[in-house]
Amino acid sequence: MGHSLLDTRVRVFANDRVWMEDAALQQLHTTAGLAGMRAAVGLPDLHPGRGYPVGAAFFSVGRLYPALVGGDIGCGMALYETELRPHKTSASRLAQALGCIDGRLPDHAVSPEARAALHDIAQRAELFTADELVASLGTIGGGNHFAELQVVDQVHEPGVVDAKRVHLLVHSGSRGLGSAILRAHIDGYNHGGLAAGDEAARQYLAQHDAALAFAELNRAHIAQRMAQALRTDLRPVLALSHNHVLPHVWGGEAGFLHRKGATPADQGLVVIPGSRGDHSHVLRPVAGRHEALDSLAHGAGRKWARADCRGRLKPRFSLTELLQTRFGSAVVCADKALVYEEAPQAYKDVDAVVATLIEAGLVVPVARLRPLLTYKKGALDQPDAEDEAGRRPRDGRGRPGKASNHASGQVSGKTPRGGLPCC
DNA sequence: ATGTGC
Numbered sequence: 001m002g003h004s005l006l007d008t009r010v011r012v013f014a015n016d017r018v019w020m021e022d023a024a025l026q027q028l029h030t031t032a033g034l035a036g037m038r039a040a041v042g043l044p045d046l047h048p049g050r051g052y053p054v055g056a057a058f059f060s061v062g063r064l065y066p067a068l069v070g071g072d073i074g075c076g077m078a079l080y081e082t083e084l085r086p087h088k089t090s091a092s093r094l095a096q097a098l099g100c101i102d103g104r105l106p107d108h109a110v111s112p113e114a115r116a117a118l119h120d121i122a123q124r125a126e127l128f129t130a131d132e133l134v135a136s137l138g139t140i141g142g143g144n145h146f147a148e149l150q151v152v153d154q155v156h157e158p159g160v161v162d163a164k165r166v167h168l169l170v171h172s173g174s175r176g177l178g179s180a181i182l183r184a185h186i187d188g189y190n191h192g193g194l195a196a197g198d199e200a201a202r203q204y205l206a207q208h209d210a211a212l213a214f215a216e217l218n219r220a221h222i223a224q225r226m227a228q229a230l231r232t233d234l235r236p237v238l239a240l241s242h243n244h245v246l247p248h249v250w251g252g253e254a255g256f257l258h259r260k261g262a263t264p265a266d267q268g269l270v271v272i273p274g275s276r277g278d279h280s281h282v283l284r285p286v287a288g289r290h291e292a293l294d295s296l297a298h299g300a301g302r303k304w305a306r307a308d309c310r311g312r313l314k315p316r317f318s319l320t321e322l323l324q325t326r327f328g329s330a331v332v333c334a335d336k337a338l339v340y341e342e343a344p345q346a347y348k349d350v351d352a353v354v355a356t357l358i359e360a361g362l363v364v365p366v367a368r369l370r371p372l373l374t375y376k377k378g379a380l381d382q383p384d385a386e387d388e389a390g391r392r393p394r395d396g397r398g399r400p401g402k403a404s405n406h407a408s409g410q411v412s413g414k415t416p417r418g419g420l421p422c423c
Numbered sequence: 424a425t426g427t428g429c
Contacts, residue, residue, distance in 0.1 A: 049424095050424090070424070071424050071425065072424045072425080075424080132426090135426090136426085141424075141425080142424075142425075142427085143424050143425085144424085145424085173424070174424095175424090175425075175426090176425060176426055176427095178424080178425090179424065179425045179426095179427085180425090180426095182424095183425090243424090
């Protein structure tokens with residue numbers, strides 16, 4: 001081998017204002033010891049994941065590790081400027097205009113070009129048909145995914161974001177596709193990684209690239225269906241994936257850069273969102289800071305494990321309280337478990353995370369955004385969900401679950417009233 | 424994270 005763990009550079013970007021869990025640092029060092037690893041970086045949003053830490057980047061030579069990228073291959077952010085004026089709108093008005101934007105897209109919302117792209121992705125990814133991909137296209141998903149309308153709160157560098165326009169930030173990924181790709185590889189090859197030249201590595205990378213393309217198309221469709229509901233056009237500001245493995249050169253060697261919840265610092269402007277009750281930061285990476293593996297934090301980072309959130313929050317807050325934030329912004333989330341799991345209290349302070357990056361000289365601030373409305377999950381299984389115009393179901397009744405994203409058409413035999421694809 | 428799992 002020639003290299004040992006002693007040769008692997010492990011670096012953590014943090015300061016004493018940022019919460020760092022020992023378990024996450026432990027995972028960072030364990031992962032840094034995998035065969036072929038040359039460098040590991042923990043960003044300030046570092047937190048424990050399933051075996052591998054989140055908020056980290058790893059550079060390896062000769063081997064690559066699908067399990068390290070995780071199941072949500074291609075997960076990332078897309079930021080848009082809308083035509084909406086902040087002072088002419090409100091959280092409740094926006095929520096009403098949006099209605100339900102969850103579930104399968106209506107057929108007319110998927111263009112022939114998009115269908116052709118999905119056909120190509122399906123062929124490259126192998127595991128799903130094009131129509132199966134259509135079924136999850138434009139859906140946000142669960143976990144920490146969201147689509148958020150934001151107002152510009154501070155401008156540090158003029159001329160980049162227009163402070164007079166509402167912005168839309170989409171955080172989503174490759175849904176079932178990336179997950180199926182990872183599962184197939186773990187079933188076949190376990191967690192030992194893949195030798196760079198092998199057929200298995202070639203196959204994984206082809207599928208991985210298809211999942212990146214699908215995730216990007218998915219985010220664009222989420223944004224588009226939101227824009228349509230709000231009757232606005234969109235101007236793309238930036239689009240970035242933070243879960244991937246890419247060919248990379250570091251320290252004079254060609255290898256693979258794994259980003260697991262790490263924003264690329266070598267692709268222009270970035271956005272680092274906080275929790276639904278916190279700011280999002282638009283930042284300009286400082287060129288040439290390769291010691292952080294050309295990577296940045298991808299969010300605030302979890303402070304509480306998902307399993308702990310309900311127990312900690314339920315005695316202190318009602319659901320209604322948790323569906324609003326300190327900014328007066330509103331949260332649309334028909335999944336009760338997610339209301340707890342994604343509460344602001346469960347996350348680190350994103351301003352401190354970003355301050356760490358600024359102090360380390362990795363980024364300069366461009367603008368700060370503040371949430372107006374955070375869309376997490378629509379209510380698809382409600383029998384009376386799509387009554388009279390504009391009436392939206394109260395949270396609580398329906399059990400969001402397996403059929404959530406299949407409430408359209410004939411898939412489950414449960415045809416929604418009115419024949420509309422959703423709600 | 425997840426057509427989530429029996």
